[in-house]
Amino acid sequence: MTDTSTSFNLTDWLGDWESFEHYIDAEDETVRGTWDEAEQAVLANPQMAPMAANGIRKFWAMACSTTSPENIIHIGYWTVGEPNNADADVSITWYAEDNTNLDAYDYRIDHVIAHGLEGSPTYVFVTDDSHAEDSPFRWLLAIAPLPSRTAFAEGGLLSHLHFQYANDLHTLVEADGSGTEVLRNPRWYATMCADEGTAEDRCRIIRALHHLD
Template sequence: MSNASINFNLTDWLGDWESFEHYIDAEDETVRNTWNEAERAVLANPQMATMAANGIRKFWAMACSTTSPENIIHIGYWTIGEPENTDADVRITWYAEDNTNLDAYDYRIDHVIEHGLEGSPTYVFVTDDPHAEDSPFRWLIAIAPLPSRTAFAEGGLLSHLHFQYANDLHTLVEADGSGTEVLRNPRWYATMCADEGTAEDRCRIIRALHHLD
């Protein structure tokens, strides 16, 4: 395992994940009512009102889109498991909305960006699988799941993480004037949430996102 992997806790990543886009597009009445509550709160805050100018769900749909210039298929789900290769840190299977298996790769942690998504330490994953040479999922950057995946079982919020992906790392990051790596698109917050719980648990995520609790 590389030095960058020392603080990597695979346990927090293991399991099934679903796109936050499902929350945005949900038809469940409880979830929709929570979005309406969030929109009213945002519109009432002069510092945040522009977020909801065209509807708060439209804002998050843009920010959290799972498509990319290299991949027009929405990512519906991930399954994260133990890697098959001893040199890798994690295995991720990418699924479309209809559960079509798009790709499955072992990823190793190449390095960590000190201030990446949300200004937090961000893992830079890459797959060495030769079949991924032209894949849009060859490089993946992601923050560690928050809160810990085990927190939900103890009454906490569902775990979630933000990520970006591309065939080439330079599509995602660039060096600033001091040589420090920064995100090329800091407003892209593709998001996965632990695929468990109820509609009310999803509402708790939406409320927390808008500081409603």
């Protein structure tokens, strides 16, 4: 059973986004130092220590990978804008790490999964663009950005969101024994973060993720 009542606020999505993989692979000394601090904190917690058994950044690199069986190219960025099609809810341009335009589509909300990514309401987007028939970005699952993008200007954290994508919806979801729609891979957390701020702002995200403050 799906939930279609969750309101959609396009304003929170508009703008440029960058992959969380940039945080994981960062060479900036401040960011790397924050990752080291996070790893020590995780290793000191018996319940969380297995996460860092092979290195905390390696753990998040696997969980937050932007590649998929249908797409071997890492997604570096999104640009989210207002749709051109009156029947659509949002426009997303997908970019590779080198800023190559991979695809750009208008998406409409097909429905909402009540308990999807992070157990939260998850939008199920689809593009009706005929050119997307074979695209790995035809279907998109995503939670609403948290916090609101306006929060950063008011001293809050950078906004981020989790997503999954595929050419076919059934690659991403299935019905459980009760008929409820659930994720096939609830451990895949491809993530986009608002593409703004400084290295220190990125460190605040890493610190919040590991409850360091």
